[in-house]
Amino acid sequence: MATTSGSTTDPSPPAAFRSGFACFVGRPNAGKSTLTNALVGTKVAITSGRPQTTRHAIRGIVHRDDAQLVLVDTPGLHRPRTLLGQRLNDVVRATLSEVDVVGFCMPADEPLGRGDTFIAEELSRLPKRTPVVAILTKTDKVTDPDRIGARLLEVSGLGEFSDIVPVSAVRSYQVDVLADVLVSRLPTGPALYPGGELTDEPEQVMVAELVREAALEGVRDELPHSLAVVVEEMVPREGRPETRPLLDVRVNVFVERPSQKAIVIGAGGSRLKAVGSQARTQIEALLGTPVYLDLHVKVAKDWQRDPRQLRRLGF
Known part of the structure; x- marks a missing residue:
């Protein structure tokens, strides 16, 4: 609209600010955590080549001039074989009922399978108002464009999706496009978290996840499902000068x-020492202070199937 001076034009009013929650679902090891970290721009969810790494609904916050997108990285939705598996699925279903948009992650380097069909059926039961975006992850692992095209056709036949977006979190391919698509599906509203805040996870939860990630490196296939980590104590060491603090964990x-x-x-304790060294480096980066990490390994027999022990371990 022209001003009264006739020489300048008022800038267009800014588009309405959007804010809300997006949930990533997919079978285990579909790249959800890596994608969450890529969108947020820093590490908020642990990653591993082993399935069922994520145990909690981790929130990462994407800050933009036009929106605030809160990403919820959930455990892999699967047919459970243990009580832990059932409870992880409960986490996913509870999250699905609360978000504004769902991202259904399927890896480009693997054929669609029964796990994807199982999840598609779960998503088909969502209220029609909840849009579902199909996300073809790990496209960097497929060198043939025809294979990508064929996989996209397979994905489109799996259900009714508001959008289908191929991405590579590792190479940042179309990560910004995916962010735009997710934001476009959010309601208008004010920011939900203060600027600069990247996650709402408590520090103890993040520390436990970093230890578990380090412990998962290079282990046998059965171990990831059997690992649980609990932070018993995080206290500043007494008697340290202010210029040389140390946190006992x-x-x-x-x-x-x-x-x-x-x-x-x-x-000879070599592996535990390596786990401690890797985890301590990550924890110090997270907390911004030197850390003394005291690790202990304990046996909790069949804890995945024991309700009492699951409660004790935070599930």
């Missing part, structure tokens, strides 16, 4: 069998 790593304890500890 005491952590218990729980497994289900003595044989698994031996795997985590390694010959």
Whole structure:
């Protein structure tokens, strides 16, 4: 609209600010956590080549001039074999009922399978008002464009999606496009979190997740499902000068069998030492202070199937 001076034009009013929650779902190891971290721009969810790494609904916050997108990275939705598996699925279903848009992640380097069909059926039961965006992840692992095209056709036949977006979190391919698509599906409203805040996870939860990620490196296939980590204590060491603080962090790593304890500890404690070194570096970066990490490995027999022990371990 022209001003009274006739020489300038008022800028267009800014588009309405959008804010809300997006949930990533998919079968285990579909790239949800890596994608969450790529969108947020920093590490808020642990990643691993092993399935069922994520145990909690981790929130990462994307701040933009036009929107605030809160991402919820959930455990992989799957047909459960244990009580833990049932409770992880409950986390996913509870999250699905509360978000504004759902991102259904399917890896480009693997054929669609029964797990994807199972999730598509779950998503078909959502209220029609909840849009579902199909996300073809890990496109960097497929070099043939024809294979990508064929996989996109398969995905389109799996259900009714508001959008289908191929991405590579590793190469940042179309990550910004996906962010635009998700934001476009959010309601208008004010920011939900203060600027600069990247996650609402408590520090103890993040510390436990970093220890578990380090412990998952290079272990046998059965171990990831059996690992649980609990931070018992995080306290500043007394008597330290203000210029040289030190945080004492005491952590218990729980497994289900003595044989698994031996795997985590390694010959002469070598593996546990490596886990501690890797985790401590990540924890110090997270907390911004030197850390003394005291790790202990304990056996909690068949904890995945024991309601009492699941409660004790935070599930």
